[in-house]
Structures are given as C-alpha cells and as structure tokens.
Amino acid sequence: MRRTALITGGASGIGAAAARRLASDGWSLAINYRSRRAEAEALVAELRGVGAEAEAFAADMRAPEDIAAMFAAVDARFGRLDGLVNSAGIGLPASRVADFDAAALLHLMTVNVIGVMLCCREAARRMSTAQGGRGGVVITVGSMAGTIGGRPGNSHYATSKAALDAFGVGFAKEVALEGIRVVTVRPGVIRTDMTAKGLADAKHAATVAASIPMGRPGTAAEAGAPIAWLMSDEASFITGCTLDISGGGFHIASAP
Numbered sequence: 001m002r003r004t005a006l007i008t009g010g011a012s013g014i015g016a017a018a019a020r021r022l023a024s025d026g027w028s029l030a031i032n033y034r035s036r037r038a039e040a041e042a043l044v045a046e047l048r049g050v051g052a053e054a055e056a057f058a059a060d061m062r063a064p065e066d067i068a069a070m071f072a073a074v075d076a077r078f079g080r081l082d083g084l085v086n087s088a089g090i091g092l093p094a095s096r097v098a099d100f101d102a103a104a105l106l107h108l109m110t111v112n113v114i115g116v117m118l119c120c121r122e123a124a125r126r127m128s129t130a131q132g133g134r135g136g137v138v139i140t141v142g143s144m145a146g147t148i149g150g151r152p153g154n155s156h157y158a159t160s161k162a163a164l165d166a167f168g169v170g171f172a173k174e175v176a177l178e179g180i181r182v183v184t185v186r187p188g189v190i191r192t193d194m195t196a197k198g199l200a201d202a203k204h205a206a207t208v209a210a211s212i213p214m215g216r217p218g219t220a221a222e223a224g225a226p227i228a229w230l231m232s233d234e235a236s237f238i239t240g241c242t243l244d245i246s247g248g249g250f251h252i253a254s255a256p
C-alpha cells in the first residue's frame with residue numbers, strides 16, 4: 001500500500017508544490033483546503049492524472065473540531081497516515097507593535113501555531129509506534145522571518161513562525177524513539193499567492209531581491225522539492241532540526 005501524506009493548505013503555493021513532487025515520488029495525497037475548493041479539486045484531478053491517489057478534505061485550521069474530523073476522514077479514505085506537511089498559514093498586514101489588533105493576533109496565532117500543534121497531535125496519535133502506528137514524518141513550513149524578527153511591521157508573523165522552530169525541536173525529541181521524524185523548513189521569500197501582491201510592486205520586488213544573497217525570490221517548486229526529499233527514506237537520520245530554503249538568507253545590511 002502506498003504511503004499517504006496529508007498536506008494542510010495543500011491547494012496552493014508551497015503545499016501544492018510539495019503535493020506534486022510527493023505524487024511523483026509515489027505518495028498518496030490528502031489535500032486540505034479552507035476556501036479553495038476548486039483549486040483543491042483541480043489539484044486532485046491533476047495528481048490522479050499522474051497516477052497518484054488523491055482526495056481533497058475541507059478543514060479550517062482555526063477550528064479544532066474541523067482538524068479532528070479531517071484526520072478521521074483521511075483515516076476512512078486511505079487507512080493510513082505516513083506523512084504530514086503543515087503548510088497552511090497566514091500573514092497579517094504590516095503593523096507597528098503600538099498598533100496591534102488583538103483579534104488579528106489571535107487569528108494569526110491560532111492558524112500558524114495552534115493549528116499546526118493540533119495537526120501534530122493528530123499525526124502523533126496515528127504515527128507513533130508507541131500507539132500502534134508505523135512511524136512517519138512531519139514537515140512544518142516555518143519561515144526565515146522567525147530568524148530575523150520579520151521585515152518591518154512583521155514581528156507578529158515572525159513570532160508565529162519562530163514558535164514553530166521551538167515546537168518542532170521539542171516534538172521531534174519526544175517522538176524520536178517512536179518512529180516519527182519532525183523537521184521545520186524555513187522558506188525565505190517564495191513566489192506564491194502570499195507574496196504575489198507585494199512582488200507585483202516593482203520597487204518592493206527590487207528591495208526584496210536585493211536582500212537575498214541569490215538575488216531573487218524562490219519558486220514554490222524550489223520549496224516543495226526539499227520538503228518531499230525530507231519526507232523520503234533518504235532523510236531517515238534527519239529530525240529535530242530546521243532547513244532554510246532561502247537563497248542564502250538575508251544580507252544583514254539590506255534586510256528591510
């Protein structure tokens with residue numbers, strides 16, 4: 001039976017790119033979406049077209065009951081869970097700390113942190129060899145933002161992503177003897193819907209490019225491929241760490 005991976009936020013961007021690569025690596029895919037039903041269904045059709053088993057599952061990462069129901073639905077459809085990619089995530093409009101909006105912060109932390117932790121809870125319950133599972137791999141999409149405190153006005157987003165670095169290390173140690181590997185990948189700027197509006201502004205795009213040693217943002221495929229490799233058996237001794245997918249990080253002098 002083929003290994004099955006659930007990808008949150010899998011209908012777009014980095015999650016969809018990981019799904020495409022995992023399908024070509026022989027995985028079956030459970031594609032989570034919130035509002036992007038049409039995109040999720042189109043991706044499922046595409047993945048089936050290349051011979052993968054795939055299904056779309058609705059769930060809002062803000063709703064713990066949605067998360068539990070989604071994992072139960074994946075159990076019912078595929079009968080096993082070997083991989084989890086936590087790609088669902090949001091940003092907020094840039095804001096100085098003095099102008100923070102409490103409801104927006106709660107939304108951010110609920111999706112970017114609590115949602116990930118609850119998905120990891122569900123994965124651990126299914127994958128842990130101590131709980132009758134076969135083991136598995138969890139890849140969480142953090143961000144380089146967490147390493148620099150975010151670009152100006154983005155300390156909120158950076159904080160949510162830095163939390164994932166810490167959680168990933170602790171989670172990895174807890175389940176290392178239970179067959180589960182846990183890695184946090186940290187993209188720099190990647191061209192996806194999340195960054196499209198900003199990068200459409202030529203001045204902003206030039207500033208961003210100048211802040212990256214490789215001189216350009218990455219593509220979703222350039223993030224999806226390392227995620228898929230980390231999920232492969234070739235990465236069998238890699239856990240409890242982070243992998244930066246960032247074109248070299250940031251030039252400190254020009255990291256606006």
Ligand SMILES: NC(=O)c1ccc[n+]([C@@H]2O[C@H](COP(=O)([O-])OP(=O)(O)OC[C@H]3O[C@@H](n4cnc5c(N)ncnc54)[C@H](OP(=O)(O)O)[C@@H]3O)[C@@H](O)[C@H]2O)c1
Pocket residue numbers: 008009010011012013014015033034035036059060061062086087088089090091111141142143144186187188189190191192193194195
């Ligand atoms: N692009 C970058 O430069 C970059 C850099 C570092 C890290 N990241 C991280 O990479 C991950 C993927 O982002 P992306 O760049 O691929 O952008 P994206 O295409 O906007 O993907 C984000 C996905 O998360 C989903 N999502 C948001 N809120 C959700 C919720 N409450 N429940 C379920 N799904 C939800 C979105 O679906 P809906 O639109 O339906 O809500 C969307 O499919 C995110 O965690 C992001 O923080 C991105």
